[in-house]
Amino acid sequence: MHLATIDESRRARAPIPFGLTGLIESIGTPYNYGTEDTVYRQCESADHWYLLVSGAARQCAQISDGRRQIMDFLLPGDLFGFEIAARRECSVECVAENTTVVRYERQRMESLMEADQNLARSVREIAFGSIDRLQSRMILLGRSRASERVCGFLLEMAHRAQKTIEGIVALPMSRYDIADYLAIAVETVSRSLTALRSEHVITFVGARNFRIVNREALEARCCR
Amino acid sequence: MHLATIDESRRARAPIPFGLTGLIESIGTPYNYGTEDTVYRQCESADHWYLLVSGAARQCAQISDGRRQIMDFLLPGDLFGFEIAARRECSVECVAENTTVVRYERQRMESLMEADQNLARSVREIAFGSIDRLQSRMILLGRSRASERVCGFLLEMAHRAQKTIEGIVALPMSRYDIADYLAIAVETVSRSLTALRSEHVITFVGARNFRIVNREALEARCCR
């Protein structure tokens, strides 16, 4: 039931959240990136907020042992970069070609929120929504098997992604990214996907596109 | 470095956050609970915010397989219960005798925030702070060994707890609660604690109180 929560709150804010549409031109600055480009790095000063408009990115933290944890994948409509601290906790790197983000000065947003109660409430709700999603993800990381995480991930992507022709869902990120998002090994991701394919739950169109063949089976495998 | 983040943001908001001190009398209603009492349950309607004043509580979600995940332990000064959804995602149950919370009507807080920019900003910062802490916890759950989790937990408790005489730190919650918080088995919690004790990193005063003997060793074991 919590995986559903992820999707609902996600869907609610995509593709472009609240009244930001009008703000994009007025106070935001658009930027364009390619694959593997960095929007910002861990420990840089955190004085901007961002809105991802097109493409995809990953938000990740480097662990001291060299591995990394991907906190979230950022898709069109996602607002990100509002740390409370002065420094970035995570870096944000693009995973898709031609990724566009709009950047807003934090100070300016602050004063804008003072003036505009609707904006203030929207931002608050986005923050609370993030908390809900993070809690759901905590359950996923804490209390589920590797194969369940993969199923949950596929359902999440299917729900968030703009559906293309015939229900084909794109996976813009690599298997390595998926592994670091779900906190399991690449090999395990691969094995889980192979299992789902050989049991006709999903099919693949190349390595980076899939289609759900048996949604019931997929859902049954994710919540345990 | 992320475990440190947990502590910092935590300390910043305890014992009583921002200007709520004045609000407690004016618009909040105090409630008193005993051990195992429920403040609210999963799926109840979510139209109040709460401030924990004394005692301790756990915020937890029930998983379909019967297990549970404890999202957070609530200690004095913690504000909780701001779901975006209409229904509670988690239940909150007290773990200590004589736990006091103050309840605020959400509607009333909303309108108060419209009037008081400082309050609005404070709430926003609390929310962003929660996000930071949740992300740190995600790293903990995703990318660390069982023994590291236990060490991190002890350090967190030592930092949050009001220090009693001679650096003795109370663990108000049971081993089962700790296990569900760290997403490991009770037996593993017990074994890790035993190991730390037999290596003279900590000592116990009864089962529910401990003292850090060798802080360096404890810190070295948690961040990997």
Added chain:
DNA sequence: CGAAGGCTTGATCTCGGTCAAGGCAGGTGG
């Protein structure tokens, strides 16, 4: 005193991490 719940310890088993290798597709240079 006995019962119950919390805590600890031991024995066993299993999921998934790690190591190793091979397949496949796209890009580059001869």
Added chain:
DNA sequence: CCACCTGCCTTGACCGAGATCAAGCCTTCG
């Protein structure tokens, strides 16, 4: 056009951390 390389993905074999099962201990409470 083919050979080669490189990066990504998949598959297999093995092993270990930790879950699970089982049992005993200690404290508290009726």
